[in-house]
Amino acid sequence: MSFAQEKYQPSVENLANREWFQDAKFGLFVHWGVYSVMAGGGDYGIAEWIMNQKQIPIRQYEKLPSFFNPTKFDPEEWVSMVKKAGMKYITITSKHHDGFAMYDSKVSDYDVVDRTPYGKDILKQLKEECDKQGIKLFFYYSQLDWHHSDYYPRGNTGKGYTGRPESGDWNAYIDYMNAQLSELLTNYGEVGGIWFDGMWDQWDANWRLDETYALIHKLQPGALIGSNHHKSPIPGEDFQMFERDLPGENTMGFNQTGTISELPLEMCETMNGSWGFNLKDQGYKSSKQLIQTMVKAAGYGANFLLNTGPMPNGQIQPENIDTLMIMGNWLEKYGETIYGTRKGPIKPTNWGATTQKGNTIYLHILELSEENLLIHNLNSKIKSIKLFDDGAKVNFKTTEFGTLIEIPFNKRQLVDTILKIEI
Structure with a gap:
């Protein structure tokens, strides 16, 4: 595609990290932001989408950060839990669709340091602890933004209710996005990669991906780029992801292509029905179901990125911890059959x-x-x-x-x- 990073040649570091990624097999996805304060509004499955689903205007939503004070956040506890679960990396939301940054951004004051009583850089603390304990950190970044006035023209979401002017400079927004990505890739040491989401909001927009992907690969040649755009990988991307489905499947309706590329693969899944914290959602998947999904993912050669939505106080839900410890115990015994493997000769099936x-x-x-x-x-x-x-x-x-x-x-x-x- 003309807007992708044509003729992209991955660096030696990038290729080595792809091998590491394929060996790792199991990671923790973290959806955490000011939306956790509303605990999903009591509605099943909304959580991080509450601003859009409840049509909360920006001027009202901007009150949420003043309630976000996760004094129980303990990065050492988080990363220790990840290691005990047998996970090798963490992918955390640096900015979700609501536009709020969970780190100290200098190109915007709409972030956890400037707008919350907590006032500390979440990503910095987590990255320092990941480095101490030998866990890689990836940053989720939403290309979609319901808050930024220059995210215009609007896509399929975030329209009508936000209070934004019906005008804006799209290129100024992409400049802003690239500036935030530059911050993430220069202020936190070596990161595993960037996990993009939200391009599906307006697939045909001029995302200037050639520039964005080239920027990322220039700042950190070893960083892996993946995008949850639900289509086949495009030039410049280093791994292919599947949302809530095994590679090539589409039971959830997200994956609009049955194509499985030759790139490293990853599937992401929730522990209940929500990504962010949701008080009402008690539909927890059993540890047996999640282990079997992880096994089938490995059978496709894919990593299993399993999500948790931390509570607004900074703690991981006890139910999630229990599940992760069971999975960790299983991997302690059977990890040889998962870590460092590639897909087997028989495609995953019912048995x-x-x-x-x-x-x-x-x-x-x-x-x-x-x-x-x-x-x-x-x-x-x-x-x-x-x-x-x-x-x-x-x-x-x-x-x-x-x-x-x-x-x-x-x-x-x-x-x-x-x-x-x-x-």
């Missing part, structure tokens, strides 16, 4: 998935009601098949229809029965 590391294939059986499993696409010569848990040999035979593997019911695990296949 499970495969991951692979060299000549070892990990067969993840998630749901199987029968004693035997017939695999059609395992074309390599099999040396042995063993249960991952106890190393016991598994009976198998090769037939004209495929490989028939015997999996005794008394050896099944509740979440994932893993076989280690040497080829």
Whole structure:
């Protein structure tokens, strides 16, 4: 596309970080902003979208920061939790669609340092702790902005109610966006990358992506760029993401392409039905469901970016912590079958998935009601098949229809029965 970073050649650092990213497999998504004060307004699934969904004018919404005082925010506690959960990186909202920055921006005073009683740079504290504990930090940045007067013409959201003048300078807004991105990429040391969102608000606008992507890659050649635009990756992007769906699937209606690129992959998912904190949303997914989704994502070669919406006081919801600790315990035992793997020879399906590391294939059986499993696409010569848990040999035979593997019911695990296949 003409507006992308044509002829982009990733740097040596960028390629190395892509490999690291593919090895990492599991990260924490954090949706946190002044909208958490309203706890989603008591409506299911609104949370960070409350300004738009409740049509709150800017002059009223601007009162929210004065209530945001997360005195319980403890970055050391957050990052320690992330490590215990087996996660390797954090992606946090630096600015969401409401336009409010969670760091000390110098090109705007609409930020956590200048407008809240808390008065401290959230991202700076988190980045310092991530560096101490060896966790990479990525910055989510919304291209869509319901607050900035120069975000004009308006897209499909944030219209009518905001009180903004029906005029503006689009190029001035892109300049502002690039200035904020420059801050994020020069004031916080080395970051993992930039996670864009909001381009879907007006896909055909002149986003000047060639300039933005080139700027990011110039300031931090190793930083990875991804965009949640719901379409195939465009030149200048370093990984492809899928919102609330496995790669290539579209049960949520977000992913408008079935294409899975050759770039590193990531899928993001919520622990309940909301991204930001929402008091009413108690529809928590079970740890079993989330582990199995992570396994299937790995079966596609994709990372699993699992979200939490911190409470306005700065603490992570206890229900989320409980889930993450269960997942961390599972990964402590079975991480070998996830970390550092690539997609296996058999595409994820109803019964499970495969991951692979060299000549070892990990067969993840998630749901199987029968004693035997017939695999059609395992074309390599099999040396042995063993249960991952106890190393016991598994009976198998090769037939004209495929490989028939015997999996005794008394050896099944509740979440994932893993076989280690040497080829």
